[in-house]
Amino acid sequence: MFRSLLTPRWLLLHALFVLATVATGFLAVWQWDRAHEAGGSFQNLGYALQWPLFGVFTIFLWVRLMRMEAHRDRDEAEPEAAEAAPQEEAASQVEAKPTVHRKRPLVPPPAPPVGAEDDPELAAYNQYLADLNKSDRRAS
Known part of the structure; x- marks a missing residue:
């Protein structure tokens, strides 16, 4: 599951997310210092408070992408496990799924x-x- 997160593509993404998070931290400190200088304004203070939010969003997005990748790997592994199981077990699993009754058809009737x-x-x-x-x- 975690091997797919160590591919060259993902290592580049990890580096990009770490760099983005660190950059938002530096930008927040820079805006904070700028707000407290003689020429600073409330706009600088607002940016100083926004940059950490951007960093938190970067971390959220990073975790979300890793979870999606793990979920995708799990979904790809399930069909292989089902093929390896005997056909009798697969038939019992198919029968165990509940049937869904729709109130209306998926395709509307022709006009x-x-x-x-x-x-x-x-x-x-x-x-x-x-x-x-x-x-x-x-x-x-």
């Missing part, structure tokens, strides 16, 4: 056809699409 008397422009367009569909089926 009623539009005649030339209802909307001639729409009827002509629908006929054009039907002709394209027929010619596409003949070509394949």
Whole structure:
């Protein structure tokens, strides 16, 4: 699980996140010092308080990405484990899943056809699409 977090791609990401977190810390200290100088303002003080929040968000994002990677590895390992198990156990696992009853279908029913008397422009367009569909089926 943690081996995937030691690949060259992830080592580069770890370095980037550490660098970003340290940079936000330095920027916070710099803005804090700037706010207390003679030319400092409340804007500098606001930035001094914002930079640590950016650092916390960087750490949050880092942890979140690592968890997503671990979850992805776990999902990829489950099918391999299911293939290694006997077919009888796999059949019992499939039967154990609860069935989901939907209140409405996933695909809505088709709309009623539009005649030339209802909307001639729409009827002509629908006929054009039907002709394209027929010619596409003949070509394949």
